[in-house]
Amino acid sequence: MPERPSQFCDRKVRFLAPPQEKQSPTSPASNCDPESHFWACTRRLGQVEDRELAEVFDKLKPVDPTLLSSSRWKGFIFHTGHPTEKNVLEKMRFAGKDFISANEVYLMAYDEYGGWTRLESWKATLREVKFRGVVSAALIYDHKPIIDHWRYVTDDVVMVALEDDESLTWGAGVLYGYMKRVVF
Numbered sequence: 001m002p003e004r005p006s007q008f009c010d011r012k013v014r015f016l017a018p019p020q021e022k023q024s025p026t027s028p029a030s031n032c033d034p035e036s037h038f039w040a041c042t043r044r045l046g047q048v049e050d051r052e053l054a055e056v057f058d059k060l061k062p063v064d065p066t067l068l069s070s071s072r073w074k075g076f077i078f079h080t081g082h083p084t085e086k087n088v089l090e091k092m093r094f095a096g097k098d099f100i101s102a103n104e105v106y107l108m109a110y111d112e113y114g115g116w117t118r119l120e121s122w123k124a125t126l127r128e129v130k131f132r133g134v135v136s137a138a139l140i141y142d143h144k145p146i147i148d149h150w151r152y153v154t155d156d157v158v159m160v161a162l163e164d165d166e167s168l169t170w171g172a173g174v175l176y177g178y179m180k181r182v183v184f
Contacts, residue, residue, distance in 0.1 A: 034059035038153050041078060042178065048078045053176040057161050060151035062136030065126050067155065068099045072108070072116075073179035075160075084162075084175045092119070096179060097139070102126040105139055124148075131161070156181040 037056050041048050075096040093110040098118060100106070107122035121143060129138035131149040139148040145165040150158045162175040 035153055038159060038178075042076070046079075047081055048176075050080050050082075050173060050176070053078055053080065054161075054174070057151055057159055057176065058132055058134075060153060060159055062134050063150040063152045063158055065102060065128060065137040067152070068097075068126060068137055068150070068158070069102060071099050072182045073097045073099070073158075074182050075177055075179050077175070077177040080176065082173075082175050096182065099126065131163075153178070 034056055038060065041053065041056060073096045075094055077094075092107075095108040095110045095116050098106045098108050098116075103125050105124045105126055106118040106120070107124070108116045109119050111117045122141065123143070124139040124141040127138055127140055128135050129140070129147060129149065131138065131147075134151075136152075137150045139150075141147070147163055149161045149163065151161075153159055157178060157180050159178045160176070162177070
């Protein structure tokens with residue numbers, strides 16, 4: 001069977017049949033670990049499919065809430081064409097999250113000078129919640145119908161799946177992103 005380099009990791013992808021038979025190759029994601037697939041998605045220049053991000057998210061390990069506590073994290077969104085990207089996050093100038101304690105977490109936005117400022121109306125609490133069969137750290141917003149579910153990539157990087165009652169996402173489904181720990 002012919003082999004071709006995978007776009008997701010250094011391992012090779014084995015085709016089920018020669019390409020001229022027009023059968024689809026095995027999924028590159030199935031041939032490497034979920035962390036390598038996650039990093040490949042972060043480097044993608046174009047849109048990333050929700051289906052692919054869901055697959056990566058579901059394969060990552062859970063996050064212990066203590067990993068997030070007492071730290072600040074810069075936020076990034078995977079560009080999927082989700083309406084929340086432009087309609088909410090860009091307008092509010094989303095910067096990340098400030099985890100003061102398990103009971104005091106704030107969404108952060110960029111101010112007019114590029115600094116970070118807390119959005120008091122976006123206060124949340126950090127808890128463990130079961131989502132798609134996995135118990136992991138999650139942010140439950142105090143006054144918004146939103147839960148951010150977290151999965152572990154490294155001690156300084158976590159992937160997030162934001163779910164809501166469709167008021168923020170306009171029924172477009174889960175919004176995927178990731179956070180990197182900020183060191184001051």
